Amino acid sequence: MSMRSSHPSDANSRPTRAVATDLLWAGAVIVLVVAVGTLLYLAQSNLSIVLWATVVAVAAIAYSTVVSIETAQTLNAIGERAWTDVQPLRAPATRHLSGSVDRVATLVWEREAALKEALQRERSYTLAVELSEMSLRDAHQRLAEVNAELEAFTYSASHDLAVPLKTIEAFAQLLSESDNLDEEQVDYTARIASTAQRLRSLITDLLVLSRMSSAPTGVENEIVDFNSMVLDIEGEIVTALGMGVNVSIEGSLPTVLAPSARVRPILQNVIQNGLKYNDSESPLVIVSGFRDGNQVIIQIADNGIGVPIAKGEDMFGLFSRLESKLDTPGSGAGLAIARRAARSLGGDLWLESSCPEGSIFMLALPDQIDAGPVPTPAPARVEV
Structure with missing residues (x-):
């Protein structure tokens, strides 16, 4: 613990006493210089003039030094008083600044965490979109394959049905032209021909429907x-x-x-x-x-x-x-x-x-x- 008093009156009295003492010493030096100079002047010799000038210069330097030292001491005392006055304000300011720094650090951390989370969500979303696009492309590809298979099956089935259908229509035509049929047989023959015609219409519609179920290509x-x-x-x-x-x-x-x-x-x-x-x-x-x-x-x-x-x-x-x-x-x-x-x-x-x-x-x-x-x-x- 410092032995110096921190009371304001003590701080004010120290520089005052020091200045008074230094001024007394400076006055004594000046009186001494003037006295010596006067004696040398009365002697009226060249040496006395040189000594007189030297003594005056030394006195001036001594006086300037004393004044500089006193000024420094005065400023130092003022600085100490200012430091003492600022101390009560320093602690709250330091605490406030420390709290602000902590809040800024917390905010930066939260922003970084939010940014990392957003980047992670974006990567997850991008991955999900890519997977969805892949699934969609696969589904479209599979659908195209199924449509192609369905169209091929429909065409093949229609063609396979059309061949025996022609035979049925031909025999129905031959029967209808016969003169040995009774009324009931003629009716049956007409029904066979009508049914064959409806079946042919159905086959034609199936072929058309198969072609119309997909987007037009090659046209x-x-x-x-x-x-x-x-x-x-x-x-x-x-x-x-x-x-x-x-x-x-x-x-x-x-x-x-x-x-x-x-x-x-x-x-x-x-x-x-x-x-x-x-x-x-x-x-x-x-x-x-x-x-x-x-x-x-x-x-x-x-x-x-x-x-x-x-x-x-x-x-x-x-x-x-x-x-x-x-x-x-x-x-x-x-x-x-x-x-x-x-x-x-x-x-x-x-x-x-x-x-x-x-x-x-x-x-x-x-x-x-x-x-x-x-x-x-x-x-x-x-x-x-």
Whole structure:
């Protein structure tokens, strides 16, 4: 422990007493110098002048030294007092600074931990995405293989069924031309021929459905003009169903860039479906179209028997047939083929509305041609 008092009055008195003592010594030296100098001057010799100058210089140096020492002591005393005054403030400041440093260190540690955790999550997410992409690629590859196998099987099975079917049709034809059949045998022969025809239609639909279930490959897009396509389909249907049916185009139909061989079965099956399931005296289908954003919308409305909206999705099932009193031929695969063809092109086909007076189907296909303004949509109902 220091022997010096830290009381402020003691610190103030020390430099005062020291300054007084030093000043007395300095005064004594000056008096001595003046006295010696005076005696030498009175002697009036050159040596006395030199000695006088020397004594004066020594006195000045001594006085300056004394003043410097006293100034240093005074400043030292002031510094000690300032240090003593600062001490009460130093401890809280040091504690505050230490606490701030600790908080900053903690914050830095937390940020580093959060960054490491974020990087770990990012790596985990990236790994999960890569694994998902690999799984997705594997699934797509497997799906493509399964589709290829299914298509090959369907083609092979259809071909294997078609060969004996030709034999059945040939024998049925021979039997129908015989003159030795009674009425019952003629009826059986006609049933055999009719069943063979339905089986051939089913085989054809299976082949078409197999091709429409996957995206088109090895074909080029072309400009599909729905106006000419609908007119061509109308000619075929009128030939098959008779002159009593009518297909009408309302306005001008838009065009689309797509494989024509995929678009045609969509229109053909929907139009034919509306005319076959129709108990009107004048079966009618009205086709209209417009552009909606980046899509081409084709509306196909008929005045047929209609179907409840609740069963609208059932119509697109494979081999699904409407319940009606009409004896309508067909395998029930028409709408399934049409929807799969639409979806294979990136579009869709759905039942928009239905009532006892008819149904409205909507076909949406990606629009890849800029063909001008959007025409006004066709009316949502067919009135005959």
